[in-house]
Structure formats: C-alpha cells, structure tokens
Amino acid sequence: MSLLPLVAGLPLLAVGFLGFTERLPRNRFGGVRTRATMRSDEAFRVGNKVAGLPTMVAGAVGVLGGVAGLTLHTTSGGLMVVLIATIGLFAITLSAGVLGHRAATAVPEPAPELPAGCAGCRCGAGGCGVLSKA
Secondary structure, X not given: OOXXXXXXXXXXXXXXXXXXXXXXXXXXXXXXXXXXXXXXHHHHHHHHHHHHHHHHHXXXXXXXXXXXXXXXXXXXXXXXXXXXXXXXXXXXXXXXHHHHHHHHHOOOOOOOOOOOOOOOOOEEOOEEOOOOOO
C-alpha cells in the first residue's frame, strides 16, 4: 500500500521540475494539459512553469508519505500515513493544475497564421486581394 504514493510521487517530481525549469516540451502525456495550455507553446510553458513548484511539492509529499508508510511498524499507522499522503498528493496536484490553467489563460492567443501566398496582402471575404495577370 505504501508504494502507491511513492510510485505516483516520483513522476510528479520529474514533471514538476521540468515544468518549473521550462524544459517540459508540449506533449500529450505530462504537465498541465488543458485547452488553455495546449493552444500555444508559450501558454504551455507559462502554465507548467506556474504549476511546476506545487507539482514538485505534491511529488515530495507522495515520496515522503510512501517512505514513512514503509518504515512505520504498525499497520494502522502506516495505513493512515499512506492515506493522508495520497489525499495530499492528489489535492496539491489538482491545485497546481488549476494554477497552471489560470496562468495559461492570461497568455494572449497567438495571432492567426495567414494562408500561403497571402503574406503582406489584404485578405478580404472573397480571398486574397492580389490581382492575377491573365
């Protein structure tokens, strides 16, 4: 039972560290992945930087709780420590995600890219304003 928070805490430590140091690439598996953070690389970087420190704290709570659960000699004491560590790990991780999402929503949306061939011209409702020679 003590392995649950220990095994969950180790990846949280790594992901939190990478996010905090701005070395976590935008991906589909690790970090804060909400609609706001996934809209641009900058939003993902900012959201995961803000969420990085609380995520590392959540990982540390899990690791310390797992180690404490393994070292306690009484079953009830070990179970209580593991339960508290697991609940704390999830609560802090959820809070980190909310903070990261809020930070990412503050990042302005990226400018829409112009279609190929329209760079520098005035695009209207009917298409590009460049006249073609026929």
